Amino acid sequence: MSSPRLTETSYIVLGLIAQIGPATPYDLKRLAQVSTVNFWSVPHTQLYSECARLAGEDLLSERREQTGRRRRTYRLTERGREALERWLSEPTSELEQVRDTATLKLFLGGDPQQLAPTQLQAHRAQLETYEQIYGSFVGDAPQGWRLALEAGIDHERAYIRFWSRLAGQRAREGSPARSR
Amino acid sequence: MSSPRLTETSYIVLGLIAQIGPATPYDLKRLAQVSTVNFWSVPHTQLYSECARLAGEDLLSERREQTGRRRRTYRLTERGREALERWLSEPTSELEQVRDTATLKLFLGGDPQQLAPTQLQAHRAQLETYEQIYGSFVGDAPQGWRLALEAGIDHERAYIRFWSRLAGQRAREGSPARSR
DNA sequence: CCCTATATAGTTCGGATCGAACGGTGCGGA
DNA sequence: TCCGCACCGTTCGATCCGAACTATATAGGG
Incomplete structure (x- = not known):
């Protein structure tokens, strides 16, 4: 459990799963490509590692197929939902970072x-x-x-x-x- | 010399030196803080490593104080100026990346x-x-x-x-x- | 029924990036 | 003289990143 150390990428994962329900990293990848890319780009490999990390923190729960592709499906835990809600309700004075x-x-x-x-x-x-x-x-x-x-x-x-x-x-x- | 592999950070270094003349990484750091930060942020440690790298590629020349702080001062080489001009004259269709x-x-x-x-x-x-x-x-x-x-x-x-x-x-x- | 092509799904790995933290140097003032 | 602070430069481990690769599923042609 330890100190969570959540980044924006973490919240993208938590937040997308909150919106669409249980998902595989691959689902998130496709979704991120069409929605988030505009104001926060995440390379897809990070979605895999981030899901694993969040599962380790007990913010997501993982269930894995026993056969075939052995896909991992993640869903939000109670702790995960709390962490997300807490973050969403804090305004931020951070400004955008741009690279053009x-x-x-x-x-x-x-x-x-x-x-x-x-x-x-x-x-x-x-x-x-x-x-x-x-x-x-x-x-x-x-x-x-x-x-x-x-x-x-x-x-x-x-x-x-x-x-x-x-x-x-x-x-x-x-x-x-x-x-x- | 090898294959240069120049990144945007490289061109910031080359470009700033082209505009202000010979400079130390520290000069670049202060300058970048007030000018570039708006559309391209570079952490200052990278300015040090980038200058060293560019000097290795013969795009900058390095002269180091023999005493005291042993500051390194960099200036543009002919090759450096050419690389910069070449890059500046190519339009790009790349779009901005934002993180907000x-x-x-x-x-x-x-x-x-x-x-x-x-x-x-x-x-x-x-x-x-x-x-x-x-x-x-x-x-x-x-x-x-x-x-x-x-x-x-x-x-x-x-x-x-x-x-x-x-x-x-x-x-x-x-x-x-x-x-x- | 097998073979191939294509879309889907997941992982590896090395290099780039990052920033906290630290260690010197020089200078002005007590 | 020596203290303290601003200036200057670097180290280092952690994270991020993405190209490239492997593996699985499915659909259609023969």
């Missing part, structure tokens, strides 16, 4: 005019994907899913505005060949 | 009304910081710095709009006690 290669290039001196078209295309495609998913939620999706997706859509729109602005700008002031 | 604890809580069922005030406060403070830095750039900051910061400001505004919307909403539909 294109902005980095811009920062280090990349040419806006050259970067913008590619980024615009990528972000427009992403926005379209999100909107499609959003459209497929009728009333059945949990509130949290809708809200998180709305946040993602907002951000894609912000990126599109940003890169559009750069694309639409004449080569910008005399731009003295800085640095060196 | 608050959105995660929302997604997993956290109460919007409860999360919003804390997030609003945090994002407002962050926006203010950015705007202050932006104000301190008169005309002297490189174009990339201004643009990257503008992107950061756009995103903070998006977050503020988003959380404001949630804060300002009556406890939302009957919100059937979903899940379980």
